[in-house]
Amino acid sequence: MADLNTSPTHQFVTEIYYFAVELPSSLMVFTKSLFKTVQSLNASRYTPVGKFLTLQLLTDIHIVSVRDDRDIIIKVHAAGLCGSELHVYRGHQPSDTGFIMGHEFTGTVVEVGPAVKTIKLGDKVVAPFTASCGNCFYCHNGCSARCVESQLFGCETLDGGQAEYVRIPMADGTAVKAPDTISDQALLLMADIFPTGFYGVKSAMELCPSQDIREATLVVIGCGPVGLCAILAASHYKPRHLFAIDSVDSRLEQARKLGAEPLNFESDRAGLEARIKEVTEGRGADMVVEVVGQSPALRTAFDIVRPFGAISSIGVHNKEIPWTGDDAYTKNIRVQMGRCPVRSVFPEALKLLEQRQHLIGFMFDHIMPLSQAAEGYELFEQRKTQKVVFTP
Secondary structure: OOOOOOOOOOOEEEEEEEEEOOOHHHHHHHHHHHHOOEEEEEEOOOOOOOOOOEEEEEEEEEEEOOOOOOOEEEEEEEEEEOOOHHHHHOOOOOOOOOOEOOOEEEEEEEEEOOOOOOOOOOOEEEOOOEEOOOOOHHHHOOOHHHOOOOEEOOEOOEOOOOEOEEEEOOHHHHOEEOOOOOOHHHHHHOOOHHHHHHHHHHHHHHHOOOOOHHHOEEEEEOOOHHHHHHHHHHHHHOOOEEEEEEOOHHHHHHHHHOOOEEEEOOOOHHHHHHHHHHHOOOOOEEEEEEOOOOHHHHHHHHHHEEEEEEEEEOOOOOOOOOOOHHHHHHHOOEEEEOOOOHHHHHHHHHHHHHHHHHHOHHHOOEEEEHHHHHHHHHHHHOOOOOOEEEEO
């Protein structure tokens, strides 16, 4: 949150969006005490506590300013809505309230801290969804998601980009100047979902180093935006069999267009397992990329992978792992789980997206003003859109 005791060179006023579960009266008190001055409060809607958190539109005096010499401030061009944010929206991921959502965004630099060396005023940039220093052990070893100073945009400790302006800390280790080789739409995908999908596929391949990908059976579970990016990346490597699992027909159809054979988890659970075994002489999939972030999807990954096969889980999980140690021991599975180190994999993911960006237009079916954020979240929650993008 903004520190009202600072005296920055510039201060930027922005319309912001909050998640909150307080009643209207207590929310008003909360925001007044936090920001000192509130011009108006327009609640989009209220839902019962325990079902969904409530998205509030506040037209507020919210100060975005350089707080550290390594910071930059950008004016946001576009901010994507990510599937992982639905975990907060649904209340599945415990969270405080009062912060600005959004970890996928692009924009133009309007303020630069004195210690920043690689970014200048006027640069168009994209920020990976986690800020990183670029200098620690983890950053130097390709693990930027676990940087010792790592901060996640759009949470209690760092405001996100679903706003007019956003502060990017540790800019030299975080922000990337927009290359002239990709479109603005492709640039937005590079904040999170394309590198994450790419990372899921690449991790699965690396877990099976003796397996020729051209002879492999690879399965992607979950055909939301990240899953479709994973399919886009996987198809580049040309596995012998590429399957896509979901329960939404429109998403499965898009997966088919990208080169995957669709399998419906809801209507034919037994049939999908039979089909995978059919093409693998009864063994199961060599590699499974799980994107959903829910236990049934992770259990499905376990059920369909072959012994000594690989599960690369890039979904955000909040529950216990749905198999026992004995299950894993008996099957000799190889598992990679966790957050994508976007800044570390950025160059390699970018090279692939440069070649495949002509295929991503379907992602941008709902471009909405930020004032319609509540409607955008509802559309995405109800699976009525591939991707929601907000424009301040």
